[in-house]
Amino acid sequence: xxxxxxxxxxxxxxxxxxxxxxxxxxxxxARIRTGMRLEPAEYTAWQKLLHSRGWGAPSWPKEHGGAGxxxxxxxxxxxxxxxxxxxxxxxxxxxxxxxxVFTFGSEAQKAKYxxxxxxxxxxxxxxxxxxxxxSDLAAVSTRAVRDGDRYVISGQKAWTxxxxxxxxxxxxxxxxxxxRKQAGISLFLIDMDTPGITxxxxxxxxEVHHTNEVFLDDVRVPLTALLGEEGKGWGYGKxxxxxxxxxxxxxxxxxxxxxxxxxQAAAQALTxxxxxxxxxxxxxxLAQFELEAMALETMVMRTMAEAASGQDxxxxxxxxxxxxxxxxxxxxxxxxxxxxxxxxxxxxxxNQPLAGEGPWPAKGMLYAxxxxxxxxxxxxxxxxxxxxxxxx
Amino acid sequence: xxxxxxxxxxxxxxxAARFGEDHYAFSAWRARAAEGRGFDRANxxxxxxxxxxxxxxxxxxxxxxxxPIDTMVLMEAFGRVLMLEPYVSTCVIAPxxxxxxxxxxxxxxxxxxxxxxxxxxxxxxEPGSRFDLQHIATRAAPTDGGFVLSGDKSHALDGGVADxxxxxxxxxxxxADAGGISLFLVPADAAGLSIHASRAMDHRINARLRLDGxxxxxEALIGDAGDGAPRLRQAVDHAIVARLxxxxxxMDAVCEMTLQHLRTxxxxxxxxxxxxxxxxxxxxxxxxxxxxxxxTYLATLSLDKPEAERxxxxxxxxxxxxxxxxxxxxxxxxxxxxxxxxxxxxxxHYLKRLTMIDMAFGNADHQRARFAALSQAPAAA
Ligand SMILES: Cc1cc2nc3c(=O)[nH]c(=O)nc-3n(C[C@H](O)[C@H](O)[C@H](O)COP(=O)(O)OP(=O)(O)OC[C@H]3O[C@@H](n4cnc5c(N)ncnc54)[C@H](O)[C@@H]3O)c2cc1C
Numbered sequence: 001x002x003x004x005x006x007x008x009x010x011x012x013x014x015x016x017x018x019x020x021x022x023x024x025x026x027x028x029x030a031r032i033r034t035g036m037r038l039e040p041a042e043y044t045a046w047q048k049l050l051h052s053r054g055w056g057a058p059s060w061p062k063e064h065g066g067a068g069x070x071x072x073x074x075x076x077x078x079x080x081x082x083x084x085x086x087x088x089x090x091x092x093x094x095x096x097x098x099x100x101v102f103t104f105g106s107e108a109q110k111a112k113y114x115x116x117x118x119x120x121x122x123x124x125x126x127x128x129x130x131x132x133x134x135s136d137l138a139a140v141s142t143r144a145v146r147d148g149d150r151y152v153i154s155g156q157k158a159w160t161x162x163x164x165x166x167x168x169x170x171x172x173x174x175x176x177x178x179x180r181k182q183a184g185i186s187l188f189l190i191d192m193d194t195p196g197i198t199x200x201x202x203x204x205x206x207e208v209h210h211t212n213e214v215f216l217d218d219v220r221v222p223l224t225a226l227l228g229e230e231g232k233g234w235g236y237g238k239x240x241x242x243x244x245x246x247x248x249x250x251x252x253x254x255x256x257x258x259x260x261x262x263x264q265a266a267a268q269a270l271t272x273x274x275x276x277x278x279x280x281x282x283x284x285x286l287a288q289f290e291l292e293a294m295a296l297e298t299m300v301m302r303t304m305a306e307a308a309s310g311q312d313x314x315x316x317x318x319x320x321x322x323x324x325x326x327x328x329x330x331x332x333x334x335x336x337x338x339x340x341x342x343x344x345x346x347x348x349x350x351n352q353p354l355a356g357e358g359p360w361p362a363k364g365m366l367y368a369x370x371x372x373x374x375x376x377x378x379x380x381x382x383x384x385x386x387x388x389x390x391x392x
Numbered sequence: 393x394x395x396x397x398x399x400x401x402x403x404x405x406x407x408a409a410r411f412g413e414d415h416y417a418f419s420a421w422r423a424r425a426a427e428g429r430g431f432d433r434a435n436x437x438x439x440x441x442x443x444x445x446x447x448x449x450x451x452x453x454x455x456x457x458x459x460p461i462d463t464m465v466l467m468e469a470f471g472r473v474l475m476l477e478p479y480v481s482t483c484v485i486a487p488x489x490x491x492x493x494x495x496x497x498x499x500x501x502x503x504x505x506x507x508x509x510x511x512x513x514x515x516x517x518e519p520g521s522r523f524d525l526q527h528i529a530t531r532a533a534p535t536d537g538g539f540v541l542s543g544d545k546s547h548a549l550d551g552g553v554a555d556x557x558x559x560x561x562x563x564x565x566x567x568a569d570a571g572g573i574s575l576f577l578v579p580a581d582a583a584g585l586s587i588h589a590s591r592a593m594d595h596r597i598n599a600r601l602r603l604d605g606x607x608x609x610x611e612a613l614i615g616d617a618g619d620g621a622p623r624l625r626q627a628v629d630h631a632i633v634a635r636l637x638x639x640x641x642x643m644d645a646v647c648e649m650t651l652q653h654l655r656t657x658x659x660x661x662x663x664x665x666x667x668x669x670x671x672x673x674x675x676x677x678x679x680x681x682x683x684x685x686x687x688t689y690l691a692t693l694s695l696d697k698p699e700a701e702r703x704x705x706x707x708x709x710x711x712x713x714x715x716x717x718x719x720x721x722x723x724x725x726x727x728x729x730x731x732x733x734x735x736x737x738x739x740x741h742y743l744k745r746l747t748m749i750d751m752a753f754g755n756a757d758h759q760r761a762r763f764a765a766l767s768q769a770p771a772a773a
Binding site: 132135136139158159204205207270271329336337340341342343345347348349350354362370372374378379382 | 428517519520521522523524527546547552568588589590591592593597598600658659660661667669670722725726729730732733734735736740743744747748751755757761
């Protein structure tokens with residue numbers, strides 16, 4: 001056990017620090033700091049920039065176009081990005097479907113899809129959830145029926161984030177209605193411009209259009225849209241569980257941004273006696289958040305090290321997801337509280353520009369509510385830990 | 393001890409509930425909110441017709457001279473339906489303060505309030521004042537026949553839809569002194585007044601103000617010069633308690649929606665309500681509502697107590713109702729899952745309203761500190 005970086009890693013850290021300091025667009029920072037997402041075009045520009053340096057896929061092996069980082073380097077990459085208020089890369093192609101493609105896809109699928117993900121040329125959306133299949137994902141009822149040289153897909157997907165931006169979608173559909181719940185499900189890779197796909201925007205509590213309903217009405221796709229074998233789609237998703245360790249790890253390293261933002265807001269929020277940071281109760285609450293984040297970050301470091309050596313981290317990824325989302329919610333709530341009435345202006349009225357510094361902390365606070373719902377709600381994560389790890 | 397409503401108050405409760413059902417369907421609310429105009433003049437007119445806008449106008453001024461309990465009953469019903477109308481600023485705060493104004497403008501404005509013809513907003517915060525009502529740097533300098541007002545106001549509830557502002561300003565003493573604060577009535581179209589309106593997350597339209605040499609006549613002064621601070625505190629305590637009742641209505645409504653969802657939404661072949669983890673959460677939400685109701689009653693019935701005692705109880709109630717209501721709002725979203733996060737369902741709008749009620753007139757942390765201070769030195773407050 002050893003926390004120190006060796007000289008090569010230190011040089012890598014310095015290189016990354018310089019890169020992020022020089023290249024992070026200043027206009028991203030106010031949003032990034034509060035945990036809000038960027039606009040899709042901004043994500044794509046960022047992805048292309050990283051790709052130009054060979055870092056388009058920091059978590060992938062080199063053979064598939066990845067950066068080939070060691071886990072320590074990957075950790076440094078993410079924490080330096082966090083330190084500079086640089087964006088996270090948009091994860092649905094990079095972390096969710098890419099690894100499934102390089103693990104289970106055909107050579108043709110790998111050649112077609114992987115380079116475009118790394119280069120930022122393709123945007124993938126995830127068509128898993130349905131109105132009747134949220135936490136109980138295995139209840140998906142979208143059907144894929146084979147008809148000659150095509151699959152015909154029909155059904156409805158819910159909460160498909162960025163379907164309105166994506167040119168591709170990976171989706172779960174039932175190919176065998178007779179089979180046991182999980183066994184009849186297959187995974188498809190489809191193009192969003194295929195006839196029969198209708199997208200309805202869904203605006204969320206933060207007043208942003210991130211997500212959509214997607215209706216699939218006799219969508220005819222070639223047989224090569226099937227990934228791997230029929231009926232194995234659910235199993236491929238398990239790879240996702242491993243990959244999600246990386247996603248939650250990256251999110252957790254971003255907590256430092258929200259903490260810095262809250263501390264800065266406290267130092268700037270004027271009170272009759274000085275600033276909010278002069279109030280010992282405020283300093284105390286910030287300290288509490290910071291030490292909780294420290295515990296979490298160390299959990300992440302251990303998990304990343306284990307992932308690299310192929311060890312099982314047990315339920316720790318679920319634990320990190322729970323604690324990260326809770327802490328993100330609490331920190332952004334506190335940040336908004338610190339602003340007092342300065343958090344009131346949320347939307348512009350008439351021709352006047354919005355008063356104040358922008359609605360980002362309040363939006364970040366509202367957006368944070370979803371982090372305990374998506375990607376396996378926290379209640380479901382707790383069920384998983386209780387059942388699989390604690391044997392209850 | 394008696395926590396029952398009188399027969400008249402029950403009638404008021406029932407007609408307020410009917411008003412909500414008739415005019416505040418969520419679909420109509422959403423359409424109105426999307427217009428971005430703050431509130432609905434037609435509803436405001438209906439409320440005037442029912443006499444509700446005159447509830448806190450004294451009988452001597454042609455109003456109903458209602459009690460804090462009447463206000464609580466109305467506000468609870470309004471809270472259930474996410475009322476957008478500027479009721480607390482115009483019909484709770486303004487009549488309480490205007491009672492001290494000189495007869496002419498007092499009667500004219502009270503009549504306009506009762507008729508739904510005037511919206512009045514209190515500009516109670518300044519840059520750097522946070523939630524401290526007496527930290528006021530805005531100056532009112534006497535001139536021949538009146539005053540000249542200059543300063544910045546960082547928040548005025550419903551200020552973006554107001555016809556009149558009540559502006560606290562200093563006629564004497566330094567920025568943090570309790571003395572020397574006077575209250576002025578300023579029309580929204582006064583020369584030198586700029587109004588920067590913005591919409592809050594709960595679709596109310598508030599404002600920041602800049603007063604740059606605004607001239608008002610002597611009759612604009614409410615009460616005697618320099619005696620504004622205790623009146624301001626009293627009016628704001630009444631406003632706080634009205635908003636607690638609003639929170640209570642919102643909490644009950646959002647809990648009912650959540651229970652309904654737990655009963656009907658199926659996952660894993662069962663209603664969500666069959667999962668014990670969620671049952672326990674629903675129970676904690678119900679307990680939170682009970683605590684909030686108790687605190688709201690306590691505060692409502694303490695509004696006529698001597699100032700120190702009143703302030704201590706109102707502060708405690710604001711702190712605890714804020715805490716319990718945010719818990720309820722957040723859990724309601726969580727238990728709804730994805731749909732709770734959508735703008736298309738009411739649930740998330742309840743959380744936003746409860747968040748703005750927490751902020752109003754000092755959030756839970758501020759009120760807890762105020763409670764602690766008043767508990768230590770009740771006599772000195
Ligand atoms: C903004 C947003 C973006 C999203 N993006 C995508 C996307 O791109 N692609 C995609 O496929 N999906 C996406 N989702 C869907 C997301 O994964 C689901 O919302 C999530 O899985 C929860 O499902 P649900 O909303 O149906 O809630 P439900 O499953 O109905 O759950 C409601 C509540 O009940 C609880 N609950 C359910 N079952 C149990 C149980 N057995 N024990 C205890 N508690 C339980 C849940 O934890 C939750 O609190 C997104 C959702 C949102 C809100």
